[in-house]
Amino acid sequence: MPSLENDSDRRGSDEADPELVELLRQHLGLGGKPNKSAPPETKVLEAAQYIFDNSIDVALSPAQVKEAAETIWRLMQKKAYSTQTWSEHELHPQEKNESTVDFIFTMDLLNFSFWSDEKDESKRFCIEYRGRKWTGYWSLVAALQRALDEGIQITTPDFWVNEAECTVEVLRHVFRSATDEEIPLFEERVQCLREAGDVLCNEFGGSFVNCIDDANYSAAGLVNLLAENFAYFRDETSFNGKKVRILKRAQILVADLWACFNGEDFGEFHDIDKITMFADYRIPQMLNQLGCLRYSPPLDSHIRSLKPLTPGSNWEIELRGTSIWCVELIKREIEKRHPEVKIASKKSVKHSGVEGKEHYEGPEEHEEKSHKTYGINAILIDFFLYDTMKDLEAEQNESVPHHRTRSIWY
Numbered sequence: 214m215p216s217l218e219n220d221s222d223r224r225g226s227d228e229a230d231p232e233l234v235e236l237l238r239q240h241l242g243l244g245g246k247p248n249k250s251a252p253p254e255t256k257v258l259e260a261a262q263y264i265f266d267n268s269i270d271v272a273l274s275p276a277q278v279k280e281a282a283e284t285i286w287r288l289m290q291k292k293a294y295s296t297q298t299w300s301e302h303e304l305h306p307q308e309k310n311e312s313t314v315d316f317i318f319t320m321d322l323l324n325f326s327f328w329s330d331e332k333d334e335s336k337r338f339c340i341e342y343r344g345r346k347w348t349g350y351w352s353l354v355a356a357l358q359r360a361l362d363e364g365i366q367i368t369t370p371d372f373w374v375n376e377a378e379c380t381v382e383v384l385r386h387v388f389r390s391a392t393d394e395e396i397p398l399f400e401e402r403v404q405c406l407r408e409a410g411d412v413l414c415n416e417f418g419g420s421f422v423n424c425i426d427d428a429n430y431s432a433a434g435l436v437n438l439l440a441e442n443f444a445y446f447r448d449e450t451s452f453n454g455k456k457v458r459i460l461k462r463a464q465i466l467v468a469d470l471w472a473c474f475n476g477e478d479f480g481e482f483h484d485i486d487k488i489t490m491f492a493d494y495r496i497p498q499m500l501n502q503l504g505c506l507r508y509s510p511p512l513d514s515h516i517r518s519l520k521p522l523t524p525g526s527n528w529e530i531e532l533r534g535t536s537i538w539c540v541e542l543i544k545r546e547i548e549k550r551h552p553e554v555k556i557a558s559k560k561s562v563k564h565s566g567v568e569g570k571e572h573y574e575g576p577e578e579h580e581e582k583s584h585k586t587y588g589i590n591a592i593l594i595d596f597f598l599y600d601t602m603k604d605l606e607a608e609q610n611e612s613v614p615h616h617r618t619r620s621i622w623y
């Protein structure tokens with residue numbers, strides 16, 4: 214507590230010390246300041262705008278952003294893009310229960326850096342599952358599904374911390390490739406499992422469901438809980454001397470829960486539109502392909518020549534931050550042109566069978582679930598861009614390659 218003399222000297226004698234006033238009010242039973250706890254904020258969008266405003270080698274083209282917004286809106290309408298799209302992917306878990314929560318946590322804990330330096334595509338790391346060879350993000354989902362089919366408890370935190378059972382050999386088996394190239398950053402993935410297993414078992418009763426409970430229907434709260442408690446979700450760095458938070462895997466974890474559970478039960482968040490685009494290596498590539506994201510000549514030639522981009526470098530941070538800001542501008546442009554768009558609806562839901570969850574009355578408490586309409590938010594725009602990039606890649610239509618940063622953050 215500040216001493217009176219020093220404090221009044223610093224402020225001048227006639228000004229009361231607010232802390233003292235507060236203490237007196239409480240002492241006199243006048244009640245303290247209304248202790249309205251401010252809603253949680255992730256500060257990612259703020260960081261993205263700061264990075265964009267201070268970027269040198271990455272810029273946005275306003276005309277292209279406007280054009281892309283219309284194209285994206287039209288194609289998303291045509292594809293009827295919604296949270297349901299998530300479950301339509303054949304490898305994603307379909308059950309709406311706690312084991313799917315565990316699956317999604319495991320998946321987004323390891324959801325990073327699948328790209329290969331191998332020129333010969335047939336030699337690149339891939340996972341064989343259900344008679345197909347899966348690469349990229351899908352190789353991770355396939356590896357987890359295959360392990361579960363083989364009776365390995367790869368989505369159970371108690372298993373991750375049991376080094377007698379969950380040995381490095383078992384994990385090598387889980388992520389075994391159909392080629393000679395192993396999964397990138399295998400050792401780091403083992404560390405992610407061990408650390409997250411420790412935290413979940415020691416702090417959260419061994420299940421991520423308890424983290425969801427603690428966040429109390431706040432998407433931003435759950436993102437912040439992940440960043441605060443799990444070192445391997447703390448995706449933040451400094452840019453121009455200022456701390457900037459990107460939190461890509463923490464955010465995509467919340468987004469995958471929301472999409473998988475269609476905004477209900479374990480996927481219900483009253484502030485889901487606080488989640489931003491997920492700054493990985495695919496969306497910047499797609500935004501560049503659409504002409505929205507512009508690179509300086511040195512950066513452009515660096516990326517085209519497939520040179521590695523140093524993690525934490527200005528170029529990398531400018532790519533990630535400006536991409537987040539770009540998707541925000543696309544979202545705002547769509548909302549401006551199509552006022553009928555509703556941010557993901559806050560519908561009233563009853564929590565069936567989930568202990569300790571009180572009923573959440575949304576503004577449209579009379580809206581029937583069957584009429585729930587999800588408009589546009591950064592998550593659905595992002596999912597759409599990712600899936601479209603993968604379609605383009607499949608058709609060999611990639612013009613500019615993605616940037617190559619080897620990182621556990623994305």
Ligand SMILES: Nc1nc2c(c(CN[C@H]3C=C[C@H](O)[C@@H]3O)cn2[C@@H]2O[C@H](COP(=O)(O)O)[C@@H](O)[C@H]2O)c(=O)[nH]1
Binds near residue numbers: 351623
């Ligand atoms: N921004 C963003 N990044 C995403 C995804 C997804 C997959 N989400 C699925 C769920 C619903 C959607 O409909 C998607 O089908 C993976 N990634 C990231 O990309 C990289 C993998 O790239 P590649 O090696 O080419 O597969 C890696 O950093 C991974 O973390 C996304 O949706 N958004």
